[in-house]
Amino acid sequence: MFKGFIWAGLLSGGFIFLFSSVGLYARAVGAEGPPSLTVPALFGLPMLLVFNAIMLTSAGSTLDSTFSSTAKVGARDWFHRKGAPTESQARLGRWWIIAIALLGNVPLLSIYLGDRVGPAIILATTISGTMVMGLAPIFLLAFLPRAGALSFHLAFWPGLVFGVLRVAENVIAAPIFPAWMSLGTGRYAVDLGVNIYGLLLCTAGYLIGAWLGSFTPKAAKALPEA
Helix, strand or coil: HHHHHHHHHHHHHHHHHHHHHHHHHHHHHHCCCHHHHHHHHCCHHHHHHHHHHHHHHHHHHHHHHHHHHHHHHHCCCHHCCCCCCHHHHHHHHHHHHHHHHHHHHHHHHHHHCCHHHHHEEEHHHHHHHCCCCCHHHHCCCCCCCCHHHHHHHHHHHHHHHHHHHHHHHHHHCCCCCHHHHCCCCCCCHHHHHHHHHHHHHHHHHHHHHHHHHHCCCCCCCCCCCC
């Protein structure tokens, strides 16, 4: 399982890196319009259909994981239920799926909130990676023996705050992050800086939490018998 996890991470990371070359190619040839549409079209209709199929598959897998995770959290994890799933839990999970599907479409109605508010709220889906970047040190540094709840909170919440602030910047059309955080001069210079500095902050928070945990005595592995 561990080898499969490593291979999946390397392959997915490689494809994400290759996907970034689409925009570079569009700039090199001077293609106008969204690169994800214009570049496949340059290679003909078959390549455009293949690219669309890949994007649809990616979107479908995201929806599938979202629905299944929401159903599991709402029907089992929230109430600390153990054992084999029951029919009542499955029924409750289906209602959670319906609820998250309806709630997830609310941002599409935000276009009626104004010229800036609507697109800014929808932009939150684009920078969702910023909001959860604190999960990177949580997974990658989980082997640290003293990492616990404090490490999780110090790593997770800064990334979430950074993501919310990026959305707020677009809503109020005013900069919140200082200019020195921008890396480069392109359109996404601020996003790049926020993600790089934010990831460093989240990682530092996780390590600080693990370091502070070293001063806490270990809990007993088993409770003494009465």
